[in-house]
Each structure stands twice: as C-alpha cells, then as structure tokens.
Amino acid sequence: MITGKYKEFYNELLKQIPSERMHHDALSTLAFGTDASFYRLIPKLVVKVKDEKELQLVLQLASKFDIPVTFRAAGTSLSGQAISDSVLVLATHGWQKHQIIENGEKIRLQVGIRGEQANRYLERYSRKIGPDPASLDSAMIGGIAANNASGMCCGTSENSYKTIADIRIIMSDGTILDTADQESRESFTKSHSFLLKGLEKLAEEIDSNEILREKIKQKYKIKNTTGYSLNAFTDFKDGFEILKHLIIGSEGTLAFISDITYKTVIEYKDKALALAIYPDIEQACTAVTILKSAPVTAVEIMDRAALRSVESTKGVPGYLKSLAPNSTALLIETKAKNDEELNKNVSYIENSISNIHTVTPLCFTKDPTEQAILWKIRKETLPTVAGMRRSGTTSIIEDVCFPVPSLAKAVLDLQALFSKHGYDEAVIFGHALEGNMHFMFSPDFNNDVEFKRYSNFMEELADMVVEKYNGSLKAEHGTGRNMAPFVEKEWGKNALAIMKEVKHLFDPKGILNPGVILNEDSQIHLKNIKPMASIRESVDKCMECGFCESVCVAEGLTLSPRQRVAVHREMERLRKTGTEQHRAAEIKSRYKYAALATCATDSLCAAKCPVKIDTGKLVKELRHEGHSQFQENVAALISSNMRAVTASMRFGLSVLYYLRLILGKKIFGTIA
Incomplete structure (x- = not known):
C-alpha cells in the first residue's frame, strides 16, 4: 500500500498512465523488483512506461515530489544498479524501434531491444554491434549502454563508449536531448548551458592537473567501469561529446537513455579456434602477452578449478580429467574475411607462441561442430559451478581487471586469497587479452560469520587489485552498490570530487538512482543481501x-x-x-x-x-x-472413462451444431 507523497505521485500519474501498468501490491513489487544481482530492494511503486511522453511525466513528477527513480530494462546486471526501494521504471515493451543507417555502418536502437536481436538486424550486412556481453541474448540495449557492458571479443576498442555515434536521453527535469539532431542540440544549449559549460570547465580542470589527467589515461588502458567514465574529459573537449560519453556506464544515475546510435563493427564468418593447455598460470599468461599483438579476436582463460567444474560435461575432451593441479587453459579464437586470410592468422599465432610448452598439442579447428564443443568448456563453467552450489547459498560473480604483464601473479594472488578465506569452491575464468578476470564463489549469507568473512575478503581484494596491481575493481559489470564503497580507494579524492560534481550537474536533486556508483555508506555492499x-x-x-x-x-x-x-x-x-x-x-x-x-x-x-x-x-x-481431493477424484474418474467422456462431448457438440442450423446464427449467437 502506498501512502504520503508516493500516493500523490501515483494519483498524478494515473491521469495519463493506466493502473494496469502501475503496480504497488506486495507480489508485483517483489517480482518486478528482482534482478540478477545478489541484492534486494523492494520498490514502493513499479511503473511500466511505453514511450518518452510517459517517461517525461514520471521524471517531472518525481522532481516535483522529490521521489527517487531507478530505470530498468532486462534486469541482467550483477552489481545492484537496477534495484530500488522507491520507484522502479521499466522500459521494455514499447521501446523496440530500430533504424539501419548507412547500409549497416550504423544502427539506431531503442532501449528495449535485446542485444542478440540487434545483431540479427545487422546480420544481412555482415556487421554487429561492438558490445558482446555473455548475456547478449537476454540483455537489452538500455542496460548494455548504461553499464558499458563488454565481453569476450569487444575489449576496450569496441565497447559502447568507443562505438557510440549519438544518443537520445531524457534529463531528470524531463528535457529531451538528441545529439543527432541539430535543432535539439541548439535548444539544449540554451536550456542547459550550465551543464555543457560545467562539463567543459571540468575538462579544463583535469587537463591542467597533470597527475589526475595521466591517472585517468592510465586507468583506461585496461577495462574499467568503476565510477563514471572520466576518460570522456581527457578524450574530448566539446560539451556534447563529453556528455554523451559520460552517459555510457553511468548506470541510470545521470539521465534516461531513450535510444542510442552505434557505429557497427564487421562480423567475419571465417573462424578458427584452439584450446591450449599450459602446465601453469605463468606460462599461460606468457602466451597471453604475446597474443595481445597477434591477430586474435578472443583469448579466454580458465584455471584448473574452472576446468574441473566442466570436465564431466558431455562432449568435452576426456583429457581434462587427467590434467595436473596447476594446469591452465586458453581458448584462442581468430577470425578473417576469407579462408586464405584465416590460414595466415593461424600460422602467425602458432609460430608466435610455439616456444611456450603446452600439455597437449596446439591445434586449431575450423569445424563449427568442434568449435561448439570447445566453446562449451568456457560457456558451461558458470552454470556448472552455480549448479553445484549448496541450497540456500548465493552465487557471486566478481569482475576485476589487471594489467596484462601482471596477470599471472595477480591470478596466483587471487587463488591464495580464496584459500585464505575458505572459498575453496571458487573458480577463475575471463577475458585474458584484457586482463579481465571473473571469479565465482558461493557464500552462505544466512549467518553473521559469513557476512564477516565476505567483508574481510572484499577489503583484501580491493587492496590487492588497487594498491598492488593498479587494476580495476569493476571491469565490465558496472559499479552498482557492490563497488560503490571502493570508488574512492580506486580513484582517489580528486577524481571522486569530479564524479560528485558530474552527478550534481546532471541530477541536482539527486533523484536518479541514488546510492549507485556514489554512496557514502562504506558498508552498503554488505546490506540488502537477497535471501535465497x-x-x-x-x-x-x-x-x-x-x-x-x-x-x-x-x-x-x-x-x-x-x-x-x-x-x-x-x-x-x-x-x-x-x-x-x-x-x-x-x-x-x-x-x-x-x-x-x-x-x-x-x-x-x-x-x-x-x-x-x-x-x-x-x-x-x-x-x-x-488440487483438492474432490478435484483429484473428478480427474481420475474422467481419465478412467475417456471413451464415454469423448462420446458424450461428441454428442453434445452435434446437438449444438444442429441447434445452430435450426435457430440461425443471430438467435444462436444471442443465446450463446
């Protein structure tokens, strides 16, 4: 039941949005409030908006009543950025228009389109969108852009930040900006000159601070989604360019993304894939360093624990079961525009890493069936580990990034950290070319001891990633609530101050997804854990x-x-x-x-x-x-007398047929 200002807010919305698309009952708020993260907040009100006009109304009234709002598309994000205990706005159904531009060179997409669907639109042009998160079949464009989600192949060169052409957003005050429309830009320049000038001033401020400027450039040499996209200030000087690149990865805290225009990338059809098994993590990472400059599209790494989790899966190579405890696998993929070019790529790769010892011979395959089997090893890791966990435990998938030269030592330190804190079930896998490591473990949050263990682990993890390796605490999953307490640790006070100013410039009332990315509560990552x-x-x-x-x-x-x-x-x-x-x-x-x-x-x-x-x-x-006992008895009676029941129904339908002929359609229809 909603009361107070939320009741007033709801009543105002009712004038333009039907009650069927607004929910405040106990079941609906729980159901729609659920996302893929391991956090739970239950919204007071869920609003399903169908177009920009309704979204504008929601934001204008939210501003009037000082009510926080959170935007949600598919709800596949993992860091707690898409949950709310206030108003949750769903933009899915009705947000599915697209436009192919310049013969597939660009594509304009509304936020309710799933990533996989976008690529189907582009298939006839042999192109695709750059971002390729593992959730591409389910994730929607709104979340992909808002989280700057990436994946196995796109790295830092083909993510949303690098491939955005234009964007259409709705500000917290309801103002619409379409960066592809000159008239919209001119109108926005007049109405929001304070924002554009403020962003340009921040860019000048950063440019004059050599230490901060170089830190930002250094941080984005690897994947990084911790905090706001500060590289917008070092990459651009124009206010509109800074603005649209800040929106990428802002997790719904700066504005609502209505649609985005991507510069698409080529999708090569000719592919070759190899599974390389190395004796240990050091030799695997030596190969990664070399492969960084080779013609590869993906290099996925899996430690022995990850391999062990899938070694009994149907179809995977039998030799996985006999691997030594320190064995580490690399799944290496290369693509090309034709078979001749592909053969050149394969030869180059094989020659470049030929001096590094492998447990099994390095052998590339072009056969799609064999490739599917090899990819199964990587793709089955997460679900297999999740399926092995004890009932009542929580699956946590973390996402950090290290400079590639430090990758081997960093992975060994991660494994040692798991051992120290008793997370023996943890597995490590990830996108080795970028130094992007995912790890998965399953704590039981049903007691205070487990909370303390997880808290200690997270503190030591943050120290290791930031202080020892100058890495990223979030590489591609977004900051959310999960890493919000550690943004200052990774970025420092000066950069944090810039981020706070960015938030204030875009959202002066602080109504857009408060508590996400920036949060004063140092323990917020330990609160509102979802009960399982x-x-x-x-x-x-x-x-x-x-x-x-x-x-x-x-x-x-x-x-x-x-x-x-x-x-x-x-x-x-x-x-x-x-x-x-x-x-x-x-x-x-x-x-x-x-x-x-x-x-x-x-x-x-x-x-x-x-x-x-x-x-x-x-x-x-x-x-x-x-079912009641009576219902069970009736069902049993019918099932044991189906011949008689069928005959009776056939007779009844025949009677109705002849009645219709006698009475005529009109009279029969009236009676019916």
Whole structure:
C-alpha cells in the first residue's frame, strides 16, 4: 500500500498512465523488483512506461515530489544498479524501434531491444554491434549502454563508449536531448548551458592537473567501469561529446537513455579456434602477452578449478580429467574475411607462441561442430559451478581487471586469497587479452560469520587489485552498490570530487538512482543481501539471472520464470520465519493467478536457463499440490472413462451444431 507523497505521485500519474501498468501490491513489487544481482530492494511503486511522453511525466513528477527513480530494462546486471526501494521504471515493451543507417555502418536502437536481436538486424550486412556481453541474448540495449557492458571479443576498442555515434536521453527535469539532431542540440544549449559549460570547465580542470589527467589515461588502458567514465574529459573537449560519453556506464544515475546510435563493427564468418593447455598460470599468461599483438579476436582463460567444474560435461575432451593441479587453459579464437586470410592468422599465432610448452598439442579447428564443443568448456563453467552450489547459498560473480604483464601473479594472488578465506569452491575464468578476470564463489549469507568473512575478503581484494596491481575493481559489470564503497580507494579524492560534481550537474536533486556508483555508506555492499530460501531441489540452483525471460510467453502478461521462483522463495521464507503475515497472505492470494494459472508450462525456459531449471515443471507440481481431493477424484474418474467422456462431448457438440442450423446464427449467437 502506498501512502504520503508516493500516493500523490501515483494519483498524478494515473491521469495519463493506466493502473494496469502501475503496480504497488506486495507480489508485483517483489517480482518486478528482482534482478540478477545478489541484492534486494523492494520498490514502493513499479511503473511500466511505453514511450518518452510517459517517461517525461514520471521524471517531472518525481522532481516535483522529490521521489527517487531507478530505470530498468532486462534486469541482467550483477552489481545492484537496477534495484530500488522507491520507484522502479521499466522500459521494455514499447521501446523496440530500430533504424539501419548507412547500409549497416550504423544502427539506431531503442532501449528495449535485446542485444542478440540487434545483431540479427545487422546480420544481412555482415556487421554487429561492438558490445558482446555473455548475456547478449537476454540483455537489452538500455542496460548494455548504461553499464558499458563488454565481453569476450569487444575489449576496450569496441565497447559502447568507443562505438557510440549519438544518443537520445531524457534529463531528470524531463528535457529531451538528441545529439543527432541539430535543432535539439541548439535548444539544449540554451536550456542547459550550465551543464555543457560545467562539463567543459571540468575538462579544463583535469587537463591542467597533470597527475589526475595521466591517472585517468592510465586507468583506461585496461577495462574499467568503476565510477563514471572520466576518460570522456581527457578524450574530448566539446560539451556534447563529453556528455554523451559520460552517459555510457553511468548506470541510470545521470539521465534516461531513450535510444542510442552505434557505429557497427564487421562480423567475419571465417573462424578458427584452439584450446591450449599450459602446465601453469605463468606460462599461460606468457602466451597471453604475446597474443595481445597477434591477430586474435578472443583469448579466454580458465584455471584448473574452472576446468574441473566442466570436465564431466558431455562432449568435452576426456583429457581434462587427467590434467595436473596447476594446469591452465586458453581458448584462442581468430577470425578473417576469407579462408586464405584465416590460414595466415593461424600460422602467425602458432609460430608466435610455439616456444611456450603446452600439455597437449596446439591445434586449431575450423569445424563449427568442434568449435561448439570447445566453446562449451568456457560457456558451461558458470552454470556448472552455480549448479553445484549448496541450497540456500548465493552465487557471486566478481569482475576485476589487471594489467596484462601482471596477470599471472595477480591470478596466483587471487587463488591464495580464496584459500585464505575458505572459498575453496571458487573458480577463475575471463577475458585474458584484457586482463579481465571473473571469479565465482558461493557464500552462505544466512549467518553473521559469513557476512564477516565476505567483508574481510572484499577489503583484501580491493587492496590487492588497487594498491598492488593498479587494476580495476569493476571491469565490465558496472559499479552498482557492490563497488560503490571502493570508488574512492580506486580513484582517489580528486577524481571522486569530479564524479560528485558530474552527478550534481546532471541530477541536482539527486533523484536518479541514488546510492549507485556514489554512496557514502562504506558498508552498503554488505546490506540488502537477497535471501535465497530453499524451496525444492529442482529450482534451488536458480540464480535469478533472467535469461529465461526472453522466451517466456507470459512475460509482460503476469510473471516470468525468474519472478515465479523469486516470489515462491519469498513465500517460503515468510512461512518459515512466520513474519510479515499480512504481506505473506497478500502474496499468496495473488500467486495462484500470476504464477500458476498463467504459466504456459511449455518448458522453453529450461532451454534458456544456464542451470536448466524447468519452471514449467515446477508450476505443474504446484498446481497438482493445490488440487483438492474432490478435484483429484473428478480427474481420475474422467481419465478412467475417456471413451464415454469423448462420446458424450461428441454428442453434445452435434446437438449444438444442429441447434445452430435450426435457430440461425443471430438467435444462436444471442443465446450463446
């Protein structure tokens, strides 16, 4: 139930946005408030906006009533940047227009288009968008741009920051700016000259501070999504260029992205792939240093723990099981415009790293089937580790970056840190060419001891990444709430002051996604941890990543598979604790229709789920458990007398057919 200024806000919105697209009941706010991170905030109000006019209204009223708003697209981000305990604005359905520009050289995309769909639009031109996060099939353009998400191939040269051509945004006061439209730019120059001049002044300030200027340049030689994109100030002098590049990676804290125009990149069809196994991390990283200047498109690294997690997976090479404890794998991919060029690439790569000893012979394959098997080793790591975790534990996927020359020592230090804090299940994998390491572990946040252990680990991790290696605490997942307390540690007081000024220039009232990127609470990364109540073995492994939502036919009508599981978990938690009984009763009363009656139970979600959770099967089980004895008896009677039931129905339909002939369509229709 909403009260106070939120009630006034809601009533004002009702004048232009129907109640069917605004939710404040206990079930809907919980369900739509859930994202892929391991944090939970429950919004007071969820608003599904269909166009810019509605979004403007939301922001203008939010400013009037001083109400914080958070924007959400697919909700696949991992750092807590897309959750809210205030107003959550969903921009998905209705935000799916696109425009091919200059024969595929550019593409204009609204924020509700999934990354994979954007690439399908470009396929006929043999091009694609630069960003390639692992969540590309599910993530939407709004989140990809707002988080400056990258992936296996795009590195730092083809991410959103480097490939943005233009952007259309809505400011916190409702003003629309389209950087591709001269008239819009001229109007914005008049209405927001303070912002443009302020940004240009900050650029001059940074340029005159040699230490800060060089620090910024140095920090962006590797992947970095910690804090705001300060490289906008060293790369550009024009206010509009600075503005649009600051929006990239700003996580919804500076403005709403309505659409973005990308400069696309070539998608080569000819590919070759090899799995190289090295005796240890040092030799693997020596190869990475050489490959950095070779014609490769991706080099993925996996430590022995990561390999061990998938060694029993169907189809992967059998020799993985016999590898020594320190073995490390590199998955090396090269692409070219034709087969001749591809052969040259392969020869160059093989010759360049031929002096580095491998456990198995280095052998490239062009066969798509064999390539799929090798990629399976890398892509199955995350879901396999997630699927192996104990019920009730939380999957945490961290994302740091080191300078490539320091990569071997840094990975060894990471492994030692896991061992010190007892995270023996942790695995390390990542994008080696960029020094971008992901690691995954599964703490149990059901007790204070575990919170303390995680807190100590994070403090030591921050010290190691920043002070020892001058690395990035977030490479591609965004700062969110997870790394907000460590922004000053990584950037220092001067850079932090610049970031705070940026936030004030764009959002003077501080209503856009407060607490994300910049947060005064040094313990915020330890608060609002999502409870992961155990419900049943068949779904306990669910990470709530949201990958299932792209194929769910009920998504947009009621709940998605992720939301069904999240709500069921909360119902079970409330049942076990006996708390919030009124809220628990409200959720339960709405669950039958929203979660059970409207699920198609087609199990398409299982095909998309990284850990193969079949929410359709869960719904069938819950429906069965909800049947009364009378319903069970009736069903049993019908099933054991199907011949008679079918005959009766056939007779009934025949009677209706002849009645229609006798009475005529009009009279029969009236009766019906």
